[in-house]
Amino acid sequence: xxxxxxxxxxxxxxxxxxxxxxxxxxxxxxxxxxxxxxxxxxxxxxxxxxxxxxxxxxxxxxxxxxxxxxxxxxxxxxxxxxxxxxxxxxxxxxxxxxxxxxxxxxxxxxxxxxxxxxxxxxxxxxxxxxxxxxxxxxxxxxxxxxxxxxxxxxxxxxxxx
Amino acid sequence: xxxxxxxxxxxxxxxxxxxxxxxxxxxxxxxxxxxxxxxxxxxxxxxxxxxxxxxxxxxxxxxxxxxxxxxxxxxxxxxxxxxxxxxxxxxxxxxxxxxxxxxxxxxxxxxxxxxxxxxxxxxxxxxxxxxxxxxxxxxxxxxxxxxxxxxxxxxxxxxxxxxxxxxxxxxxxxxxxxxxxxxxxxxxxxxxxxxxxxxxxxxxxxxxxxxxxxxxxxxxxxxxxxxxxxxxxxxxxxxxxxxxxxxxxxxxxxxxxxxxxxxxxxxxxxxxxxxxxxxxxxxxxxxxxxxxxxxxxxxxxxxxxxxxxxxxxxxxxxxxxxxxxxxxxxxxxxxxxxxxxxxxxxxxxxxxxxxxxxxxxxxxxxxxxxxxxxxxxxxxxxxxxxx
Ligand SMILES: Cc1ncc(COP(=O)(O)O)c(C=O)c1O
Numbered sequence: 363x364x365x366x367x368x369x370x371x372x373x374x375x376x377x378x379x380x381x382x383x384x385x386x387x388x389x390x391x392x393x394x395x396x397x398x399x400x401x402x403x404x405x406x407x408x409x410x411x412x413x414x415x416x417x418x419x420x421x422x423x424x425x426x427x428x429x430x431x432x433x434x435x436x437x438x439x440x441x442x443x444x445x446x447x448x449x450x451x452x453x454x455x456x457x458x459x460x461x462x463x464x465x466x467x468x469x470x471x472x473x474x475x476x477x478x479x480x481x482x483x484x485x486x487x488x489x490x491x492x493x494x495x496x497x498x499x500x501x502x503x504x505x506x507x508x509x510x511x512x513x514x515x516x517x518x519x520x521x522x523x
Numbered sequence: 524x525x526x527x528x529x530x531x532x533x534x535x536x537x538x539x540x541x542x543x544x545x546x547x548x549x550x551x552x553x554x555x556x557x558x559x560x561x562x563x564x565x566x567x568x569x570x571x572x573x574x575x576x577x578x579x580x581x582x583x584x585x586x587x588x589x590x591x592x593x594x595x596x597x598x599x600x601x602x603x604x605x606x607x608x609x610x611x612x613x614x615x616x617x618x619x620x621x622x623x624x625x626x627x628x629x630x631x632x633x634x635x636x637x638x639x640x641x642x643x644x645x646x647x648x649x650x651x652x653x654x655x656x657x658x659x660x661x662x663x664x665x666x667x668x669x670x671x672x673x674x675x676x677x678x679x680x681x682x683x684x685x686x687x688x689x690x691x692x693x694x695x696x697x698x699x700x701x702x703x704x705x706x707x708x709x710x711x712x713x714x715x716x717x718x719x720x721x722x723x724x725x726x727x728x729x730x731x732x733x734x735x736x737x738x739x740x741x742x743x744x745x746x747x748x749x750x751x752x753x754x755x756x757x758x759x760x761x762x763x764x765x766x767x768x769x770x771x772x773x774x775x776x777x778x779x780x781x782x783x784x785x786x787x788x789x790x791x792x793x794x795x796x797x798x799x800x801x802x803x804x805x806x807x808x809x810x811x812x813x814x815x816x817x818x819x820x821x822x823x824x825x826x827x828x829x830x831x832x833x834x835x836x837x838x839x840x841x842x843x844x845x846x847x848x849x850x851x852x853x854x855x856x857x858x859x860x861x862x863x864x865x866x867x868x869x870x871x872x873x874x875x876x877x878x879x880x881x882x883x884x885x886x887x888x889x890x891x892x893x894x895x896x897x898x899x900x901x902x903x904x905x906x907x908x909x910x
Contacts, residue, residue: 371820375893381899386820387828513566516765521546521560 363389363397369406372398374507376410413508423470424498425454430465430485431466431493440464443490452480462493474498537653545860545870553592555868556682556895558887563762565817567799567889569809570782571761574802575795589786590837591619591770598804599770601835605808607730607740611772612694618778618785619800622771625729627765628654629781630724630752630771631690634667635660639689644675648726649696652878655699657673666880669837673702677711679910684715690722693741696729699848699877699886701839706739713746722777723751728769731760731811734819735876738841742772752777757796759843760811761803773908803904807814818843821889821896828900832907846874850883853908856857860885866909867902 367387371378380398384391401407403414416423432443440458444465448456452469467485471477478496486494502510528534549555566572591594596613603609611617620626627650635658643651645664652662665683667673675693693712695704702756704712716723723741730738741747756769771781803810822839829836829847835848849859856873864870874884889896 367816379891382824382893385824386893388823437845519560521550521557 363387363393365401365406367398368394368397372407413506415502415510416470417502417510422472424472424474424477425468425470425502426481426499427497428467428485429495429497430467430491431462432464432490433492435490443488446488447485447491450480450484452484468499488491504510527835531831537656544874545864546574548864549868555870556620556891556899556901557870558889558891558895559700559870562764563759563814563843563890564892565762566813567761567763567766568803568807570806571642571763571799571803571810575766575799578798582799583796587619587791587792587794587797590617590655590782591792592794594800595797595801595804597617598801599772602804603753607738607743608770609740610747611743612796615775616772616778618782619772619797620756620769620785621792622727622767622791623754624650624790625785626724626752626754626756626769627651627724628658629784630722630754630773630777631655631658631660632782632784633777634658634690634722636689636790638687640685642683642688642689642691643878644679644692644694644697645672646697646874646881647692647877648698648879648883649877651692651694658680661687664879667700668880669700669835669882669884670891672840673697673700673837673846674704674708674713676708677715680712680715684719684721688719688721690724692718693723693725695725695727696733696841697731698740698842699844699872699881700843700875701837701844703733704741705736705776705839706744708738709741709747711743712741716750717724717746721750723747724754725751726754726863728754728756728759730755732815732818732843733841734815734822736839742901749774756795757800757803758870761800761807762810762814763796763799763803766793766799768792768796768800783854818889821891821893824888824893825896825900827887828896829903832900832904834907843888845887845889846884847887848849848884852907856882856885863903863906867901867906869902871908 371383378392380395384394391487393490432440434440435442437449447467454468454470457466469477481494481496526566546559549557556779596617597741600611600613603611631654637659639660640663641655641660642663655662663683665679667675723770727740740753742751742753752771752773754771757763757766790795825845826838827835833845836845839845849856856875860873862872872886874881876888
């Protein structure tokens with residue numbers, strides 16, 4: 363069966379059941395179930411997350427995007443440094459970038475101070491890291507294709523036919 | 524004086540849509556699901572909306588040429604060639620209308636003299652009959668059948684022809700049945716119409732929503748092109764229902780006469796919509812594809828669910844409706860829809876609303892979220908058990 367379609371559907375809504383997915387793709391449920399297991403085993407599907415707007419909960423959370431500059435290491439390039447960074451639980455995402463800096467790291471903490479001290483005490487002290495710039499995130503508009511503000515719906519619409 | 528007495532009889536005789544009551548009811552219900560409205564649930568893609576907004580910012584708020592902006596007609600011409608292999612000259616063979624609806628109206632008004640007959644395959648979209656009557660013609664309904672995949676068969680067509688036949692409506696891909704006409708089916712139509720003075724009005728508003736094969740336009744069939752008016756529009760393909768924009772592609776003589784009617788009745792289609800439509804045609808092919816794929820998933824999902832629920836369901840080949848047969852329940856389509864709505868708060872439309880041949884079926888629109896479709900199926904299964 364066609365992985366791409368299955369993966370796109372799951373990426374959009376990972377709650378879709380094998381029954382639903384099978385119907386949508388015109389496959390049988392057993393085939394879809396087996397395919398998903400295989401994709402999980404091959405680390406193509408890495409996890410299933412809910413998208414949450416924490417700002418709408420009572421939780422106070424602070425997120426930041428940190429630009430990190432680093433010196434690549436002989437034989438290992440950037441990967442060894444990256445590993446030292448991403449293993450911290452605080453790190454939500456980490457990418458190797460082209461351009462003015464090397465890594466883009468996002469982290470979330472409970473307070474500004476917590477985030478700042480993570481950068482100062484943990485990140486910038488890692489061997490090979492030569493500099494950081496911390497940008498606090500003020501408002502989230504969209505993540506993974508999902509907008510944080512729901513769009514208003516048109517009130518008066520034709521109701522029939 | 525009573526104003527009532529002034530109104531033309533053919534207007535008072537028009538039957539208002541009988542299904543309105545369902546939707547007024549649905550509105551008062553908490554947790555209701557509507558599979559009723561035949562409208563995309565997608566928003567118009569942002570780049571298209573943005574082009575409309577930009578035109579307003581620039582102050583492009585005047586009338587356009589009667590036939591529509593030349594820039595748009597050129598894009599339509601290129602689109603018809605690219606998507607359907609049809610050749611139409613932007614200068615004289617295309618007119619931009621207020622939706623496919625106005626296009627159908629223009630076609631009928633241009634063609635019909637009192638007493639002229641229009642062959643209308645049913646079950647189909649509700650406007651063809653009333654607009655035929657308003658234009659002074661006489662509708663001749665031809666019932667298509669599920670066992671023929673809701674196609675207009677050569678036998679059905681031949682049986683409906685009379686010396687008064689002026690036009691044939693080809694409403695494919697079909698709302699509400701999801702039936703289509705393939706090349707061979709259209710060739711058979713061409714063969715029957717050969718040597719007759721009959722126009723074809725081909726309502727291809729759902730052409731882009733064809734599943735499992737490309738749409739074949741009657742205008743691509745030898746013997747049909749010269750008699751065919753292609754009706755199309757932006758509502759369904761680009762999720763642009765509220766922009767009210769469509770177009771006709773037809774032989775030069777037809778367009779010239781329709782531009783006159785349009786000029787006196789409408790002036791020109793909305794300017795802001797025309798700017799948005801240029802963007803849709805230039806850069807919208809990917810949007811069409813993405814929406815079509817989603818509809819296709821939901822189509823398969825709903826057909827399988829209906830069949831699992833025990834209903835006989837034709838697999839629709841186009842548009843965004845399923846048209847299951849509900850005869851096995853012993854209910855009329857009207858009773859079925861009313862009881863389904865009252866007990867499970869799901870609105871579907873009785874097939875009888877779509878003309879002869881629709882009784883015994885209900886229409887459900889799958890331009891709805893997967894969550895709604897899933898829940899509607901759960902409720903349907905529960906409802907069927909109570910019968
Ligand atoms: C078969 C068919 N034709 C034409 C139309 C009219 O579309 P519009 O006037 O929005 O282009 C519709 C709308 O539901 C339809 O279903």
